[in-house]
Amino acid sequence: MKANRKFSKDEEAVSPVIGVILMVAITVILAAVIAAFVFNMGGGLKEAPPTVSITAVSNSATTGPDVVIKHVGGEALIGSDWKFSVVPEGNSSLYVTTASDDDFEVGLQLVITDKTTDTVATSWGDTWQYAGDGDLLGTGKYSVKVVHIPSNSMVLDTVVEVR
The missing domain is CATH 2.60.40.1260 (Lamin Tail domain)
Known part of the structure; x- marks a missing residue:
């Protein structure tokens, strides 16, 4: 019985770890999108020159x-x-x-x-x-x-x- 109780205590810790990983991933993606706009890395919408x-x-x-x-x-x-x-x-x-x-x-x-x-x-x-x-x-x-x-x-x- 003691073995089953150890797993149930550890299962509660899985949810906060996954939550932290998701929050870090969202923060990194958001920072990359903001940096792309700030530094104009998305490419300009310049008109193509005529031939x-x-x-x-x-x-x-x-x-x-x-x-x-x-x-x-x-x-x-x-x-x-x-x-x-x-x-x-x-x-x-x-x-x-x-x-x-x-x-x-x-x-x-x-x-x-x-x-x-x-x-x-x-x-x-x-x-x-x-x-x-x-x-x-x-x-x-x-x-x-x-x-x-x-x-x-x-x-x-x-x-x-x-x-």
Whole structure:
């Protein structure tokens, strides 16, 4: 009979031990979930960049320096979702953000010239103003960048030699 009493006394201790183990497990899982949110380990919900093919070339057919940015394939860049910069190589980027109705579609192009008005002409009839000195200074190398704003992705980053 004494043997049976030992088991019944020990059975009461099983329940608190399992309860403590479950509480520790719940605490660890909760801490991991909170840490994932705090440290943004769950991954960002950033928009994927569009698949585009854009080129930048010097237009040797003109008398003054100019750079032509052409959309040659892929998805359209939706207006106000993209910006571009054309500056002498080594200078800080100076971006022009487009208007909401200025989609950059296949076949369209931007022409950045040596005009003193700091304007950019588009093949669809718009012109934009640079916020600062956007003129091409003459022959030399120019850094040309096009950025998709929602995904903060560079869709073109090249250097063009203007002659």
